[in-house]
Amino acid sequence: MSSENTITLYETTGFPNPARIRAALAEKNALNQVAFIEVDVMNLEHRSEEFYAKNPTGTVPVLRTLEGEYLSESTAITEYIDALFDGPSLTGTTPIERGVIHMMQRRAESMVMDAVATYFHHATDGLGPALETYQCSEWGNYQKQRALAGFAYFNKLLENNLYVAANTFSMADITLFYGLAFAEFAGLQIPSELTHLIAWRETMSQRDCFSAN
Ligand SMILES: N[C@@H](CCC(=O)N[C@@H](CS)C(=O)NCC(=O)O)C(=O)O
Numbered sequence: 001m002s003s004e005n006t007i008t009l010y011e012t013t014g015f016p017n018p019a020r021i022r023a024a025l026a027e028k029n030a031l032n033q034v035a036f037i038e039v040d041v042m043n044l045e046h047r048s049e050e051f052y053a054k055n056p057t058g059t060v061p062v063l064r065t066l067e068g069e070y071l072s073e074s075t076a077i078t079e080y081i082d083a084l085f086d087g088p089s090l091t092g093t094t095p096i097e098r099g100v101i102h103m104m105q106r107r108a109e110s111m112v113m114d115a116v117a118t119y120f121h122h123a124t125d126g127l128g129p130a131l132e133t134y135q136c137s138e139w140g141n142y143q144k145q146r147a148l149a150g151f152a153y154f155n156k157l158l159e160n161n162l163y164v165a166a167n168t169f170s171m172a173d174i175t176l177f178y179g180l181a182f183a184e185f186a187g188l189q190i191p192s193e194l195t196h197l198i199a200w201r202e203t204m205s206q207r208d209c210f211s212a213n
Pocket residue numbers: 015016017018041046058059060061072073074075127131
């Protein structure tokens with residue numbers, strides 16, 4: 001699909017935040033309505049003036065909307081996709097659902113996704129010396145402990161719930177799923193006693209939006 005007059009996703013294959021957007025699009029059955037442009041993060045394409053003009057924080061994903069606006073932040077992009085396309089809601093329909101899903105998405109992001117990312121970038125080799133220009137291993141290892149506490153929190157939550165928020169599949173599940181995938185990539189295993197979290201992840205991995213892209 002051409003990138004003119006259509007929605008365009010700037011992404012980097014294999015990276016967890018862009019994968020959240022692929023999953024949201026798959027859930028809405030809208031992957032074929034979007035053009036995809038690969039950003040070469042390993043060769044610093046996301047730190048070019050051209051890319052900063054799209055997203056001043058220099059991260060993927062970025063989505064160019066039908067109106068030609070550039071959206072960054074996976075949650076904001078997901079909200080746009082959710083409102084634009086038909087299909088099951090990822091952000092909730094009733095006021096209480098919307099509030100709870102937003103809250104739980106942010107918990108999954110802060111307690112798992114962002115904590116894992118900080119561990120990865122600060123306390124491991126991360127993306128390598130060309131990209132990791134500032135590292136603080138103490139901060140990274142502190143975030144590793146936060147991530148482990150996040151795992152325990154979600155394990156308890158999922159003891160009696162099929163989904164992270166509002167008894168329905170949502171962007172909160174997508175964020176937690178890719179937060180755990182990132183953790184595995186970074187060498188952070190889910191402790192074996194966290195059986196509810198492990199079982200939830202296994203069940204989620206069968207879902208088409210995660211397995212088909
Ligand atoms: N809060 C942002 C995080 C985006 C982010 O950190 N993306 C990573 C890839 S998963 C990135 O672009 N990393 C580039 C770098 O670390 O230089 C979101 O929700 O989209």
